Amino acid sequence: MTTGQIAAQIETTFRQEHGKVLAVLIATLGDFALAEDALQDALIAALEQWKQDGVPRNPGAWITTIAKRKAIERIRRDSNFTRNQQVILDSLKGDEDDEEEEMETIPDERLKLMFTCCHPSLNLDAQVALTLRTLGGLSTHEIARAFLIPPTTMAQRLARARTKIRDAGIPYRVPPAELLPQRLDALLTVIYLIFNEGYVATSGDMLIRHELCSEAIRLCRILVELLPDKPISAEARGLLALMLLHDSRRDARVNGNGELVVLEDQDRAKWDHDRINEGTAILDYALRLLNPGPYQVQAAISAVHARAETAQKTDWAQIVELYQTLFQMTASPVVEVNRAVAMAMAGNPQAGLRILHHLKLEMEEFFPFHVAHADLLRRTNQREAAADAYERALELCQNNLEHAYLRRKLDELA
Amino acid sequence: MKYMMLNYRDEAAAANMTKEDQMQEMQDYNAFFEYARQRATIISGEAVRPTSAATTIRVRDGKTLTTDGPFVETREGLAGFYVIDCKDLDEAIEIASKIPVAREGSVEIRPVVTFE
Numbered sequence: 001m002t003t004g005q006i007a008a009q010i011e012t013t014f015r016q017e018h019g020k021v022l023a024v025l026i027a028t029l030g031d032f033a034l035a036e037d038a039l040q041d042a043l044i045a046a047l048e049q050w051k052q053d054g055v056p057r058n059p060g061a062w063i064t065t066i067a068k069r070k071a072i073e074r075i076r077r078d079s080n081f082t083r084n085q086q087v088i089l090d091s092l093k094g095d096e097d098d099e100e101e102e103m104e105t106i107p108d109e110r111l112k113l114m115f116t117c118c119h120p121s122l123n124l125d126a127q128v129a130l131t132l133r134t135l136g137g138l139s140t141h142e143i144a145r146a147f148l149i150p151p152t153t154m155a156q157r158l159a160r161a162r163t164k165i166r167d168a169g170i171p172y173r174v175p176p177a178e179l180l181p182q183r184l185d186a187l188l189t190v191i192y193l194i195f196n197e198g199y200v201a202t203s204g205d206m207l208i209r210h211e212l213c214s215e216a217i218r219l220c221r222i223l224v225e226l227l228p229d230k231p232i233s234a235e236a237r238g239l240l241a242l243m244l245l246h247d248s249r250r251d252a253r254v255n256g257n258g259e260l261v262v263l264e265d266q267d268r269a270k271w272d273h274d275r276i277n278e279g280t281a282i283l284d285y286a287l288r289l290l291n292p293g294p295y296q297v298q299a300a301i302s303a304v305h306a307r308a309e310t311a312q313k314t315d316w317a318q319i320v321e322l323y324q325t326l327f328q329m330t331a332s333p334v335v336e337v338n339r340a341v342a343m344a345m346a347g348n349p350q351a352g353l354r355i356l357h358h359l360k361l362e363m364e365e366f367f368p369f370h371v372a373h374a375d376l377l378r379r380t381n382q383r384e385a386a387a388d389a390y391e392r393a394l395e396l397c398q399n400n401l402e403h404a405y406l407r408r409k410l411d412e413l414a
Numbered sequence: 415m416k417y418m419m420l421n422y423r424d425e426a427a428a429a430n431m432t433k434e435d436q437m438q439e440m441q442d443y444n445a446f447f448e449y450a451r452q453r454a455t456i457i458s459g460e461a462v463r464p465t466s467a468a469t470t471i472r473v474r475d476g477k478t479l480t481t482d483g484p485f486v487e488t489r490e491g492l493a494g495f496y497v498i499d500c501k502d503l504d505e506a507i508e509i510a511s512k513i514p515v516a517r518e519g520s521v522e523i524r525p526v527v528t529f530e
């Protein structure tokens with residue numbers, strides 16, 4: 001293997017093992033910040049040694065063992081030695097003896113870590129950053145770049161979150177049954193937020209943005225794997241299916257000129273059919289658990305699109321029905337906007353326009369509303385009104401690619 | 415871990431309570447106290463008079479400046495507090511959610527510092 005190949009292999013290994021090792025360390029040390037510091041020390045040591053000897057057979061266990069030693073060194077060096085640290089030290093010493101023969105496997109504690117990172121007493125930005133940093137193993141720099149904020153700001157955000165976990169006594173555990181549905185919901189929100197940040201926003205560094213989508217899918221896979229195979233896991237599976245189905249269209253969403261291509265106009269041959277098949281299979285499994293929820297319904301909508309050979313051949317009537325179900329679950333006006341568009345596609349643009357008319361006041365500042373409105377007006381040959389709606393949408397649009405798309409649509413009307 | 419739970423409520427609404435409401439509230443607090451005592455260790459808990467009875471002082475250059483009213487004027491005023499020893503933040507949240515004031519006002523949970 002060349003030095004470059006070894007370096008690449010080491011980086012992949014770090015990425016894969018980061019969350020797992022950190023989760024075990026936090027469980028052993030009972031201290032978030034100490035665990036992270038010890039892991040950093042261990043990774044530096046690993047990099048040195050692996051460059052010479054190659055990546056060991058069981059890298060996760062290797063890093064864990066070294067990190068525990070590094071934690072002991074750090075505690076001993078610490079001048080403000082506390083009683084709590086003595087407790088950690090004693091428990092680690094006991095541990096060390098068992099590790100004479102190399103550990104074969106380390107327990108998977110990542111579920112606990114996910115719930116700690118997404119605890120509702122942390123603000124949402126902090127939850128997202130912390131989840132990406134600890135479980136995704138993205139560097140502070142990469143996360144900062146993905147969210148277009150200065151690295152120092154991101155570093156501060158992460159540090160504040162870690163301090164709060166310790167000072168506020170946020171538990172490190174999988175929540176008990178009565179809290180689990182609510183906390184799981186919060187966790188899914190964070191994962192979906194990470195995905196959407198990568199999927200919807202098309203400004204900034206494209207590569208890093210794709211990585212956010214992949215990270216969200218990876219995190220959701222881990223979550224589904226670790227949750228019990230019971231109805232409680234249905235929405236996590238639904239979200240995983242939804243993200244896979246959306247992600248299957250990644251290459252078709254932007255054309256060779258870097259322009260946005262909407263679903264209707266996409267080259268369906270460019271869709272990733274492995275992703276579609278996997279997403280559909282996961283959704284089918286989720287639905288059999290008989291615990292429906294908004295992620296499963298959204299995945300079902302996405303699956304109907306994925307099954308259609310062309311936009312015209314889409315089963316729009318079924319999509320209208322699914323939006324109806326989704327609205328009953330979420331009561332969100334955004335869902336109503338989508339239902340109106342689906343009705344138009346199903347052959348009844350007048351009914352769609354009537355729904356939009358009712359939403360007008362409420363959605364005045366919401367740009368997708370005006371895009372939908374313009375689209376339906378265009379389809380019913382109300383060109384002037386459609387042009388006005390595109391103008392309004394352009395005023396509210398923040399994204400360059402979408403802006404260019406709307407401008408093209410407006411020009412087509414003239 | 416000890417947590418201070420600060421109870422905030424709309425003082426105007428509290429001042430206009432009927433006798434029956436006050437009696438009911440007293441019963442609710444007694445029930446909460448019983449519940450919390452069985453769940454965890456209550457270190458202390460007091461109700462305090464409304465901000466109209468508050469005095470704020472500052473010492474500057476050795477002089478004590480005394481002003482009428484609370485340190486910060488807010489829509490909801492501090493009505494009382496508990497200090498309760500809980501297992502972790504989740505237990506503190508669970509107990510705090512049972513404080514009657516949480517249903518109309520709010521409860522701020524603050525971890526108490528332990529000096530080693």
